[in-house]
Amino acid sequence: MSKFNVPDMSCGHCKAAIEKAIDAVDGDAVLAFDLDARTVDISSRLNDAELAEILNKEGYPSTMAV
Incomplete structure (x- = not known):
């Protein structure tokens, strides 16, 4: 399992x-x-x-969480 910090994710629309x-x-x-x-x-x-590339392309840049 990979964990990502996604600072721009804030609502149900982002999740969907x-x-x-x-x-x-x-x-x-x-x-x-x-x-x-x-x-x-x-x-x-x-x-x-x-996975990070998909998140970025969708408009949700991310970093790996520790």
Whole structure:
């Protein structure tokens, strides 16, 4: 599982946009959101760089959370 800090994610619309973008590439991915902390945990067959690229293309630049 990969955890990303997504500072621009703040609402249900953001969550839905991220889910749709990841699902389009990996329909088996599992996402868990913490909107208050602005983080998303993603379990996917994609690697961290691929996931970060999808988030960035969707308009949600991110960094890896520790």
